[in-house]
Amino acid sequence: MRFALSEDQRILQASLGRALAELSPLDRVRRFADGGEQTAPDIWRGLAELGLPGLLVPGSTAAWAWASWRPPWPRRPWAQRWRRRRSWGPSWAPLALRGGTAEQRARWLPKLAGGEATAGVAISEVVAGARDGAGVTAEGGRLTGKALFVIDAPGAHLLIVADRTGALHLVETPPAPVEMPNIDATRRLSELVFDGTPAEPLGGNDGLARLRDAAWVLLAADSLGAGQVMLDKAVAYAKERKQFGRVIGSFQAVKHLCAEMAAELEPARALVWYAAYAFDNPGDVAPEEATVMAAHAKAHLSEIGRFVARTSTEVHGGIGMTDLLGLHYWFKRIGLNRQLLGGPERVREAAARAQGLVAA
Amino acid sequence: MDLRLTPEMAVFRDEVRAFLANHADEYRDGQAKDVLAWQRLLIAHGYAARTIPRAYGGFGAEPDVLKARIIAEAFIAAGAPRGIANQGVSMLVPTLLEVGSEDQKKRWIGPTLRGEVVWCQGYSEPGAGSDLASLQTKAVEDGDDFIISGSKIWTSTAHAAQMMFCLVRTEPNAPRHEGISYVLIPMDTPGIEVRPLKTMTGQAEFNEVFFTDVRVPQANVVGGRGRGWFVANTTLKHERGMLGDPNATEARLNSLIEVMKTETVDGERILDNPVFRDRLMQLQARVFAMKFNGLRIMTDDTAGLARLVVKLQGCELNHQIAALAIDALGELGVLYHDGPHLRAKGRWQWNYMFDLGLIIGGGTAQIQKNIISERGLGMPREPSSRAAS
Incomplete structure (x- = not known):
């Protein structure tokens, strides 16, 4: 081991x-x-x-x-x-x-x-819940309806789309994506409207669950990485910036903020690793464990990610808020990841359900 | 990354499970019926004192993190009590193994492991808490002995202990970190007075200990005269590992889940209240994070920072679990002492109060944050520490 x-x-x-x-x-x-x-x-x-x-x-x-x-x-x-x-x-x-x-x-x-082709993914409605009347219906090999928060749609050669029942479909002629401008300008989210769009069904019973678990682990890992960068930058800045004739990193008020960020991130790293392991090796773990750990990783990294994002910005002082420094790219990535494909409350409910802790 | 059990390890796991099943009538509700007999049985099978050499009374196995984990998980799953994990076993024994003399190892480790000798720790003083190196209890040389005078505080189990491992100042003129020695003191030595220290829990989990001209042989010094500060740091490292033990935290979370499954309000299970369920899931994620962090510490040589956060995070998490249990019990959660409606003998309230002591003891949360930021993140040391050391 x-x-x-x-x-x-x-x-x-x-x-x-x-x-x-x-x-x-x-x-x-x-x-x-x-x-x-x-x-x-x-x-x-x-x-x-x-x-x-x-x-x-x-x-x-x-x-x-x-x-x-x-x-x-x-x-x-x-x-x-x-x-x-x-x-x-x-x-x-x-x-x-x-x-x-x-x-x-x-x-x-x-x-x-x-890498010659890329795929977009439209599963938000069945994973995070439908908003603003969105939802896709499949009938006779055609999709109709609206999908929001579609990931990686621009330039995609194919689309993976979940219909209202959670069944997955392959779309080779995706409709033109309409950008959904969001806080994170390094990620493009799109709205897609299907109007009798040809689609092929994708078999496999657990297709959506596996795709969702993978996305949750990846989003958790993404927030972990962003949080680590924000901690590293805060520590580096605190060792350089001087006020009152001392580097600010010598003040306990600042050191302790950095220690709290590290204390949250280190165990979270192990949680993300384990969630990834459980996803990759379902035969080595209990049947529900891949989903439980993916959900916990997603929700937990959302919570501590938010803490690290605001704390790191605060350690930087006013300069932390400026566009010039660029710290905000990670701040916003963490903010996006928190909501995408389900906020922490919804995802934790999935963790409880997978363990049989939610009454039928 | 590979967490699979080899066939050999699967056999080992089955052995542990079979042992626990065969001896199921010797424990109940996580408690051994005869603690000392249970401890001897565990040592004989290698489920306690596993890696301590046989010559000193242990089981003598090679360190094996996977087997250690298999044992821990099997005991949690069976609700079986682990071996004795008092301050003697968890702190003194590892220290003696590292820096004790051969005589000291032979004399003390075996009886300590078997639970025949109980130890208390004499570190903190009324004027030396977080700033432990300012301790004033003095030991003056007199022939082959020291004459010890002063006092200690927060000495848990001093009333029941036969022995104390204690920090005393032997060289008053040396720099303060170099004037301290680590001494083993029999508690029945004339001149020692133990006074119970009642806390907010209503019980006396700690004591004050007063020394008036207490005579102890110089041979009882561990790790060399004037080396006590460094010896104590070895011990503190073990204490912090004990205080943040993720297996204990997981066991506590499982108890909380049981409470939420069985307790009802207006006929509805607490678990079926979405607010409580969400709070439970938040804590469960943290418990898993600490559990896997522990797994990583055992096998990953890049896990330095991961090790430094265990005491801070583990103690805080234990406290939060107790807090949620009290909230889940609601009005029942304030019952204490005794009474027909009391749950779990008032353990959750006791934990909630006593755990504050664990957050403070063994290096306060603030001291832990200093350690994490200075040793883990390379941030500047406190100017006052530098000036004083």
Whole structure:
């Protein structure tokens, strides 16, 4: 038994960190955020060269190349290094294709694994609850209705859509996405209207549950990484900034804020790791554990993420609020992740239900 | 990352489970019927004192974090009492193993493990709490002995202990961290007076101990004269591990879940109230985080910071679990002492009050935050500490 990143994962962590520092420095992030680009093909290409899009595609060349990994996502490093990208890191949409036919898989998985195609995901209504009359109905191979908070829709070659019953569908001619401007200018959320749009059903009973659990773990990891960055920056700033003739990091009032952030983040890291492990190795854990841990990770990182985001900003003083410093990109990412695909209260209810703690 | 059990480990797990099933009539409600007999049985099977060498009365197994975890989980699942985890077992024994003389190890470790000798800890003084290094209890050399005078406070189990491990100032003129020695003192030595210290719980969980010309052989010093500060830090490290033990926290959470499943208000289970259920889930996430943090500490050599946060977070979490249990019980939650409606012998209120002492003791939460920020995050030390050390 070993509960730690493997040597391979640490190597990936380091190389991914180097690649992202080059591909996506803060001025590139700013250009994306302020310039209204819908996709960032330069960054995507760079990551595709590392083989990352294929990590969740079973049997792909990339998956084979990284076959020594367990689990296939090194969550912490990705979360930490990958925060600046437009997309979600390794496309998690391929998980939905596990339930598809051999033909569907053959058609899409190689392209998704190679990064030549990307997939959007429209499952918000059945996971987080329907708002403003949204919801998609499937009938006779066609989808009708509205989907909100669709992830990665701009430029997507295919869409994974959940209908009102939770069944998944594959859409190869996605309707044009309408941007839903949100606090995090590095993530594009969209509204999509289906009007008799052709769709193929995706089989597999647990397709939506697996996709949801994966998304919850990834969102938790993303907030963990963002929180870690915010702590690191607060500590670095507190060691430099002087007031009253001392660095502010020598005042207990400031040190203790930093200690509280670290005290929340360290155990949360272990929770995210375990949730990822349980997701990847359902045979090694109790049947409900993957969902319970994914939900707990998502909700808990939402709570402590909010604490770290405001505390780090506060440690920075007024400069922490400025656009110039750019700390707000992580602040907003944490804020987005908290609500996306279910706020903490809703997700915790799912954790309780998965354990049989909710009366039928 | 691999948490699977090998076939060998699965066999081991089954052995532990079978042991607990075979001896199920020797414990009830998490308590052993005969504590000392249970302890001897656990040591004989390697479920207590597992990695302590046989020569000193332990089981003598190689350290194995997975087996330790399997044992802990099986005991939690069975509701079986773990071995004795008092200050002697958890703090003195590891310290003696690290820095004790051969004579000291042979004489004290075995009886301590078997529960025959109970220890108390003489660290804090009325004027030396968080600033422990300012302690004033003095030991003056007299032939082969020390003559000890002064007083200690917060000495739990002093009334029941046969022995104390104690910090005294042996070199009054040395820099303050270098003038302290770690001494083993028999509690029946003339000149020792123990006074119970009643707390807000209504019980006396602590004592004050007064020393008036107490004669102790110099041979009772552990780790060398003037080295007491460093020896004590070894012990504190073990204490903090004990105070934040995630297995104990998980067991407490399971009790809380039972309360919420069985207690009803207007015929409705507490668990079916969505507000209480949400609060329970919030704490459960924290308990799991601490549990996996513990797993990581055992096997990940990059887990330095993870280790430093255990005492702070674990004690706070225990306190929050007690608080939620009291809220879930509602008006029943204020009952205490005795009475037909009293639940769990008033344990939740007792925990809620006494746990404040654990948040404060063993290094206050504020001292823990100093440690986390200074050693874990590399932030500047307190100017006053630097000036004084």
